[in-house]
Amino acid sequence: MKFANLMATGGEWLRGEGPHHQIVISSRVRLARNLKQRAFPGWAKKTERTAILELIKPRVEELPEMQDSFSELLQDLSALEKQVLVERHLISREHAAKSVGSAVIMNRRQTLSIMVNEEDHLRMQSIRSGLQLKSAFKLVDKVDSTLEAKLDFAYDGRLGYLTACPTNVGTGMRASAMLHLPGLVLSEMINQVIQAVNKIGLAVRGLYGEGTEAMGNLFQISNQTTLGEKEDEIVNRLSKVIETIIEKEHDARQMLIQKKSNTLWDQIGRAYGVLTFAHAMTSKEALNLLSIMKLGVDLGAFPEDRRLPIDELFIDTQPAHLQKSSQQKLNAEERDHLRAQIIRERLRVFPKPDITKVAKELESETPEPPNQ
Amino acid sequence: MLCDVCKCNDATVFLTEIVAGKMQKVNLCEGCSKEKGVQDPTGFALADLLLGIGATEEIEKGAPSQKCPMCGFTQADFKKTGRLGCSVCYVTFAEGLGSLLKAMHKGTEHIGKLPQRAHREVERDDRMRALNEDLQKAVAEENYESAAALRDQIKQLEHGKAV
Numbered sequence: 343m344k345f346a347n348l349m350a351t352g353g354e355w356l357r358g359e360g361p362h363h364q365i366v367i368s369s370r371v372r373l374a375r376n377l378k379q380r381a382f383p384g385w386a387k388k389t390e391r392t393a394i395l396e397l398i399k400p401r402v403e404e405l406p407e408m409q410d411s412f413s414e415l416l417q418d419l420s421a422l423e424k425q426v427l428v429e430r431h432l433i434s435r436e437h438a439a440k441s442v443g444s445a446v447i448m449n450r451r452q453t454l455s456i457m458v459n460e461e462d463h464l465r466m467q468s469i470r471s472g473l474q475l476k477s478a479f480k481l482v483d484k485v486d487s488t489l490e491a492k493l494d495f496a497y498d499g500r501l502g503y504l505t506a507c508p509t510n511v512g513t514g515m516r517a518s519a520m521l522h523l524p525g526l527v528l529s530e531m532i533n534q535v536i537q538a539v540n541k542i543g544l545a546v547r548g549l550y551g552e553g554t555e556a557m558g559n560l561f562q563i564s565n566q567t568t569l570g571e572k573e574d575e576i577v578n579r580l581s582k583v584i585e586t587i588i589e590k591e592h593d594a595r596q597m598l599i600q601k602k603s604n605t606l607w608d609q610i611g612r613a614y615g616v617l618t619f620a621h622a623m624t625s626k627e628a629l630n631l632l633s634i635m636k637l638g639v640d641l642g643a644f645p646e647d648r649r650l651p652i653d654e655l656f657i658d659t660q661p662a663h664l665q666k667s668s669q670q671k672l673n674a675e676e677r678d679h680l681r682a683q684i685i686r687e688r689l690r691v692f693p694k695p696d697i698t699k700v701a702k703e704l705e706s707e708t709p710e711p712p713n714q
Numbered sequence: 715m716l717c718d719v720c721k722c723n724d725a726t727v728f729l730t731e732i733v734a735g736k737m738q739k740v741n742l743c744e745g746c747s748k749e750k751g752v753q754d755p756t757g758f759a760l761a762d763l764l765l766g767i768g769a770t771e772e773i774e775k776g777a778p779s780q781k782c783p784m785c786g787f788t789q790a791d792f793k794k795t796g797r798l799g800c801s802v803c804y805v806t807f808a809e810g811l812g813s814l815l816k817a818m819h820k821g822t823e824h825i826g827k828l829p830q831r832a833h834r835e836v837e838r839d840d841r842m843r844a845l846n847e848d849l850q851k852a853v854a855e856e857n858y859e860s861a862a863a864l865r866d867q868i869k870q871l872e873h874g875k876a877v
Contacts, residue, residue, distance in 0.1 A: 490830060496801030503827075572827075
């Protein structure tokens with residue numbers, strides 16, 4: 343499969359169809375594995391890294407899950423193509439910096455992506471739409487079981503799977519979900535939630551993982567530890583915490599509608615106004631405003647069939663996607679213009695926010711007063 | 715005073731840290747202090763934290779010269795990168811890693827997935843131990859016929875054949 347095909351077929355997780363998809367954008371589970379008696383990628387010399395790659399890549403490509411896959415050496419991808427894959431969460435930012443001796447293999451549906459010689463020899467990731475951590479784990483676990491029959495993984499009876507960074511040793515698993523939490527941000531309760539999540543040993547990060555800031559009210563929640571807990575226990579614990587956060591987000595939205603409706607309509611109105619009429623927009627501003635539009639769809643201020651164009655804009659307005667679609671090199675200023683132009687075009691037939699619809703929905707949800 | 719790391723240049727950077735009421739001192743030369751990022755105090759404390767309390771004492775004991783026999787990685791390399799060199803490093807630096815893993819994880823032992831291959835190896839080791847015990851018993855009982863049979867089985871198992 344060619345890169346162009348990959349671009350054209352938006353990944354499954356981008357379509358937003360999974361359970362709780364209004365709040366949970368995507369679920370991801372990744373496993374880190376290394377070969378026995380080989381230097382980890384960060385320490386291995388170029389020749390050894392290449393030898394390891396040649397050992398692993400054919401084994402990954404022949405997986406039944408990788409029929410009609412996209413398989414590319416990192417040195418054969420342009421900086422822009424790598425960035426597109428980062429924006430789709432198909433490779434990590436760290437992997438995008440790699441060149442000779444590294445590769446990426448992913449399936450057509452973009453639900454399974456395997457990085458060779460990232461920080462570890464193998465980083466296998468499954469990504470699903472909505473809250474589907476269990477099925478994401480099932481897929482990546484199956485792939486791991488198939489591969490371990492052909493590759494000798496570094497494993498220790500006491501410490502489990504051995505990884506380059508001691509923070510991943512044990513299961514080598516990182517399960518995470520990307521949550522859209524505008525209600526908790528607008529009601530200023532997000533810090534409490536983050537603190538509570540941190541306290542129970544889970545990590546909260548921004549849009550693109552470690553060391554990135556939260557934009558577009560998007561937060562990644564993942565397990566922090568990998569040793570001393572079984573894989574399914576980690577997945578269950580994380581799922582339960584996320585279900586609780588979903589409840590809190592719903593509560594926050596109800597509270598906003600009831601007590602701060604003016605602020606809420608003002609935010610939605612401004613987001614609609616700016617997105618429909620602006621002629622220059624940074625990706626950060628676009629994300630933040632699109633987040634409010636998404637909230638507007640969730641609350642019924644925009645019709646449900648307007649959800650997809652908003653969701654698509656989240657990814658299409660990212661710098662590399664924008665650059666890729668324009669076919670020519672753009673500077674930051676030109677990108678901001680193009681971004682605003684694309685958004686204006688897609689929102690041209692977008693109805694104005696209708697807050698009466700929200701009020702109606704709320705009335706139908708409140709219990710009928712008891713008859714006298 | 716000589717640098718604690720390279721032990722050839724005069725130390726010009728004297729670092730004292732008090733962690734959990736315990737004072738730790740390191741004396742470094744200009745070059746080594748730059749190399750270890752000591753001049754950025756937050757970075758250094760972070761590396762120390764990563765290695766667990768007492769890491770600096772290990773520097774004084776000369777631990778950085780300890781090399782992984784498999785890949786040549788040293789503890790100093792770990793301080794610099796926060797990553798290990800290969801899977802054997804977990805054995806080479808087991809002592810220092812113990813407290814580190816304890817501090818960063820929920821438990822100290824893996825209780826999750828076991829690769830089938832490792833599973834087979836565990837079974838093989840168990841079988842080997844049993845055969846060796848039987849062999850010793852047979853020899854002690856001067857039962858040379860079964861001892862010879864057991865010896866053949868051990869040889870086969872050593873060569874990776876199923877017994």
